[in-house]
Amino acid sequence: MSTIPTTQPDNRTIHQLFDLTGRVAIVTGGAGLLGKQLSRALAEAGAQVVIASRNQENCGAWAEQLCSEGYSALALPLDLTDPESSQALVAATIAQCGRLDILVNNAYARGVPAPPEELTVEAWRTWIDAGLSGNFFCAQAAARPMLAQGSGSIINIGSIYGVGGTDVRMYPPGMPVNASAAYGAVKGGIVNLTRSLAVVWAAQGVRVNCISPGGFPGETVNAEFAAAFQSKIPLGRMGNSSDLKGAVVFLASDASAYVIGHNLLVDGGWTAW
Numbered sequence: 001m002s003t004i005p006t007t008q009p010d011n012r013t014i015h016q017l018f019d020l021t022g023r024v025a026i027v028t029g030g031a032g033l034l035g036k037q038l039s040r041a042l043a044e045a046g047a048q049v050v051i052a053s054r055n056q057e058n059c060g061a062w063a064e065q066l067c068s069e070g071y072s073a074l075a076l077p078l079d080l081t082d083p084e085s086s087q088a089l090v091a092a093t094i095a096q097c098g099r100l101d102i103l104v105n106n107a108y109a110r111g112v113p114a115p116p117e118e119l120t121v122e123a124w125r126t127w128i129d130a131g132l133s134g135n136f137f138c139a140q141a142a143a144r145p146m147l148a149q150g151s152g153s154i155i156n157i158g159s160i161y162g163v164g165g166t167d168v169r170m171y172p173p174g175m176p177v178n179a180s181a182a183y184g185a186v187k188g189g190i191v192n193l194t195r196s197l198a199v200v201w202a203a204q205g206v207r208v209n210c211i212s213p214g215g216f217p218g219e220t221v222n223a224e225f226a227a228a229f230q231s232k233i234p235l236g237r238m239g240n241s242s243d244l245k246g247a248v249v250f251l252a253s254d255a256s257a258y259v260i261g262h263n264l265l266v267d268g269g270w271t272a273w
Contacts, residue, residue, distance in 0.1 A: 010257075017255040021046035024097040025252065026089065028052050028078055028138055029107030031062035033218055034157065034244060038104050041245035042252060043071035050093050052078040053107055080107055080134030086141040094145060102252045103142035105135045105156045108186065116181040124182050131186035132193070139197060143206055150205040155251045156194045158212035160267050162187030170228040187212070191263050198261030207260045209251045214239055214267025234269030 020042060027039040030051035043049045043066050051059040051066075051073060059075035066073035076092050079085040093100050109130035111123030139154050146152025159179075166179040191210055198208040215229050216239035230236055247266050250256050265271050 012254070014255070017257075018249060018253045019046055020102075020249070020253055023047045023101035023252075024050070024093065024099050025102035025104065026050045026052055026093055026100065026142065027104040027106055028080070030104075031055065031058040031075075032106070034213065034216060035104075035106050036062060037241055037244050038106060038157075038248045039073070040066065040071075041248050042102065042104070043073060044245075045249045045253065047102065047252070048072040048097055049074075050089075050097065051075045052089050054079055078107065078138075080109060080130040080138070083137040083141075086134070086138045089138075090141040090145065099149070100142060100145050101152055103138065103152075103154045104248060104252075105138050105154065105190075107138075108134065110178060111180075111182055113176045113178050113180045113183075115177070119180065119182060127180075127182035127186050131183070132189045135190055136193060139193075139208070143197075143201060146206045147201065147204050152206040153252050153256075154197070154206065154208045155248060156190050156208070156210040158191045158194070158210045158263060159183070159187040160212055160214050160265065160270050162189075162191045162212055163263070163265070163271060167232070170225055170232070172222060172224045175222055175225060194263065195261040202260045207251075207256070209256070209259060209261065210263040211244065211247050211251065212263055212265045212267070213244060214265075214270045216240075216243070232270060232273075233267070234272060237268065239266070239268065 025042045025047040027035055029035040030039040039049045039051055051063045053059050056077055063073040063075040076089055078089045109126055111126035142154060161179045161184045168177050171177050194208050194210040244266055247264050
């Protein structure tokens with residue numbers, strides 16, 4: 001009777017599987033609200049982290065903060081609207097760090113929010129060009145050296161609004177609905193872009209996955225909006241400054257070696273109702 005050969009056993013411990021020591025990660029928008037959490041998590045797991053965005057002052061300050069705590073980080077520029085900027089970021093990372101193993105595609109630019117019937121062409125193009133096209137060109141630039149070395153992890157950042165519509169009833173009068181139809185189109189596109197890239201690049205060793213966060217407030221948040229938002233979450237709270245850390249390290253590390261094309265919802269159960 002013929003048998004099918006199995007893969008070789010992997011005897012690494014759980015600590016070894018999650019360890020990112022010696023790996024290099026780019027986090028776009030790495031000094032922003034979610035970016036700080038994502039970049040800190042990768043640094044804590046042992047990776048050398050490149051913080052990238054248009055705001056070099058913020059990136060530099062955050063990289064210095066991480067370095068002062070004993071982690072390895074540096075800041076590099078990125079303009080999501082310019083595909084050549086993504087290529088330059090990857091080239092500079094390899095020149096300064098020697099390799100590239102992880103990309104967290106987190107940065108995006110907001111167009112002016114408006115109801116769908118009032119959304120301007122300019123605003124729509126801002127959302128799509130930076131949020132969707134920019135993420136694709138970052139992934140494309142990062143994939144090239146990853147494919148050449150036969151390994152890598154690309155983690156796109158989606159949203160709960162990439163898998164469902166926005167409940168505008170949560171927003172008090174006068175509060176802009178930033179999660180507009182354009183935002184939903186961008187994030188929905190990112191979720192399926194993840195699947196499309198994953199199935200093409202998996203056989204060459206590059207894994208592509210997505211994290212879709214729920215509500216993660218800044219330092220201040222409208223109390224009425226927060227109460228309405230939290231009422232829709234089974235856990236009864238919004239996300240905090242550590243809720244994404246485990247997810248990003250999991251998808252960046254060998255702990256998720258058999259995971260591709262997955263959209264990991266980190267939303268307190270928002271989408272589980």
